[in-house]
């Protein structure tokens with residue numbers, strides 16, 4: 001559905017994209033991760049035809065971004081809503097712009113109102129909504145016409161639990177219906193929950209791509225125990241469950257706290273930085 005090959009984008013002396021290649025199949029969720037400035041938003045902006053690349057090729061379902069409007073739903077990182085327009089008016093506006101009419105539009109608005117839990121504020125202007133509520137409205141505008149490609153740039157940034165759950169449920173459902181999804185985040189557990197393929201961007205290119213198990217399994221996590229006398233034990237381990245059982249079996253004092261940390265995105269970046277340098 002989405003194919004990007006060797007994209008290059010320069011901002012003066014800054015090389016924002018430097019041979020960025022990524023493909024996403026119908027029904028696939030790709031979790032695009034990477035440090036600040038890695039090029040994720042620049043990539044999303046090129047695919048959504050907000051900016052042009054200086055080199056490389058990108059197609060959506062075989063067409064260039066200039067001919068793909070309506071097939072691509074974008075929820076940008078920075079909220080872009082009309083402050084004095086209500087949520088319902090936003091959905092109607094974006095739906096009509098995407099070609100939906102009457103019954104189809106009404107049912108799409110109804111479906112998203114339920115799925116993204118917009119009902120309590122559907123007739124309020126967006127200016128008065130909380131950040132999490134605005135995020136949900138922004139996502140709804142991207143989803144309204146069931147586009148074949150969804151670009152969701154940090155759709156849960158600053159979101160509360162309810163917003164995050166609603167968003168993840170809708171994303172899973174749309175992928176199940178066949179949409180290709182690029183999901184940018186700084187939060188690895190979301191990608192685990194979405195069963196996403198993970199693509200790691202660094203310095204304007206994708207340097208690794210794979211399932212969670214392929215990329216993250218085998219990286220060390222940590223088990224931390226605190227005894228009732230406040231003595232602390234920390235063990236770095238690739239097998240947290242086995243290590244925890246072992247430590248509990250050998251503990252000679254009662255334990256007041258147990259913490260198990262799975263590998264984080266930072267652990268993944270560190271491991272890739274090490275393999276890059278070697």
Ligand SMILES: Nc1ncnc2c1ncn2[C@@H]1O[C@H](COP(=O)(O)OP(=O)(O)OP(=O)(O)O)[C@@H](O)[C@H]1O
Pocket residue numbers: 011014015016034035036037038039040041042043077
């Ligand atoms: N309009 C612009 N003008 C100049 N430089 C830009 C512009 N947009 C992006 N850049 C630069 O391009 C590089 C890539 O930025 P981009 O926003 O794509 O990164 P990102 O991976 O999305 O980061 P974040 O996680 O912070 O959102 C950065 O060095 C950034 O400063």
